[in-house]
Amino acid sequence: MRVKGFLTVVALACVSFMTVSVFADVSDYLFKKTLFPHKGFFISLGLGEGFTRINQLDGMNVIKPGSYPFVINNDVQAALGQTGALNSGVVRDSRNGTGLTWTAGGGYQFSPNFAVLGDFYRFHSAAMNLLSFLDIPGGQAFVPPGVAQLSSARISKLAFDIDLRGMFQIKRTGMHLYGKAGLGYLQQKINNDFFVEVPTGSANYGALTFKQNITTLNIGAGLVYYIANNFSFDVNWNHFFGHSSQYAYYKVPDVDYFGFNLIYTFRLTDLQN
Numbered sequence: 001m002r003v004k005g006f007l008t009v010v011a012l013a014c015v016s017f018m019t020v021s022v023f024a025d026v027s028d029y030l031f032k033k034t035l036f037p038h039k040g041f042f043i044s045l046g047l048g049e050g051f052t053r054i055n056q057l058d059g060m061n062v063i064k065p066g067s068y069p070f071v072i073n074n075d076v077q078a079a080l081g082q083t084g085a086l087n088s089g090v091v092r093d094s095r096n097g098t099g100l101t102w103t104a105g106g107g108y109q110f111s112p113n114f115a116v117l118g119d120f121y122r123f124h125s126a127a128m129n130l131l132s133f134l135d136i137p138g139g140q141a142f143v144p145p146g147v148a149q150l151s152s153a154r155i156s157k158l159a160f161d162i163d164l165r166g167m168f169q170i171k172r173t174g175m176h177l178y179g180k181a182g183l184g185y186l187q188q189k190i191n192n193d194f195f196v197e198v199p200t201g202s203a204n205y206g207a208l209t210f211k212q213n214i215t216t217l218n219i220g221a222g223l224v225y226y227i228a229n230n231f232s233f234d235v236n237w238n239h240f241f242g243h244s245s246q247y248a249y250y251k252v253p254d255v256d257y258f259g260f261n262l263i264y265t266f267r268l269t270d271l272q273n
Contacts, residue, residue: 041266042117043106044234048259050101050123052157053242054094060248062089062130062192063210070194070208084206086192089132089151091248099124101257107165109265115165117180119238121257123157132194134205153192159240159255160185161218176224184218184240187211188252210249216241224263234261 067085101124107117131148163182170177189212194205222236238257245251 039109039111041106041108042115042263044104044119044261044263046103046234046236046259046261048101048103048257049098050121050157051098051256051258052123052126052155053253053255054097054126054128054155056253057091057128057248057251058094060091060251061246062086062091062132062248063250064247067135068208070192070206084194085135086194086208087133087135089130089148092129092131094126094128096124096126099126101259103257103259103261112169113167115167116163117165118160118162121159121161121238123159123255123257126155126157128153128155130192132192134194149194151192151194153190156189156191157255158187161238161240163218163220167224174226176226178222178224180220180222182218184216185213186216186240186242186252186255187213190249212243212250212252214243214252216243230265232263232265234263235259236261 063086065088067087069085101121103119103121105117105119107115109115130151130153132151133147134149161182161184163180165178165180167176167178169175190210192208192210194207218238218240220236220238222234224232224234226232236257236259240255242254243250243252
């Protein structure tokens with residue numbers, strides 16, 4: 001079975017190689033020139049799927065033991081004349097860890113094989129439900145001490161990277177494979193809303209915000225196809241390494257982006273015959 005599997009992989013690799021080669025030869029015959037970026041500035045705009053891996057927080061304690069004051073709704077504060085605090089909590093479940101993500105960026109092509117670029121990413125918001133232990137002086141009637149209360153949190157993420165990109169053309173197909181690596185910046189913001197049970201149902205009691213900013217490593221790969229004198233199409237994958245912690249509000253999970261970018265290059269020189 002192992003030999004059969006190995007031969008299958010080899011056969012598929014050979015077929016793939018021959019397919020690319022045939023396409024390259026046909027393209028070389030049909031098109032007298034292949035666009036080749038030599039030098040110039042470029043900008044890009046893209047859309048894709050972001051994977052924020054929020055489910056990695058499920059079951060974790062949310063914060064270090066302590067007392068974290070939160071903003072109380074005006075009506076409640078007027079009634080009690082007190083502030084509240086989050087003492088501890090546990091993430092019950094999460095959702096929407098993947099979703100639509102948009103990106104914008106630009107860079108400079110120094111040579112046909114080397115460029116420096118930067119991109120901004122705005123990821124789809126995620127959410128999670130928590131069981132929180134609250135300390136609300138004057139509110140013991142509807143928030144008993146030591147009894148977990150339901151709360152929810154909205155998680156937003158954005159990222160920025162600065163990368164070095166190396167690329168090469170697949171014969172004369174107009175397609176260019178590339179890899180990139182550099183520094184990334186990740187911001188994770190968690191808005192935690194607290195709810196309490198009152199005679200009329202569930203009421204929003206207050207909110208607390210946690211924000212984590214980390215500098216990290218970023219890697220990626222993709223394929224660029226030049227479709228016109230100034231336009232090209234980019235299919236790419238990007239990965240940001242996160243930050244680990246035993247507490248959910250301090251942990252920043254790894255992030256991935258798979259998407260498509262439209263690139264406009266302000267100057268293309270040395271079209272290759």
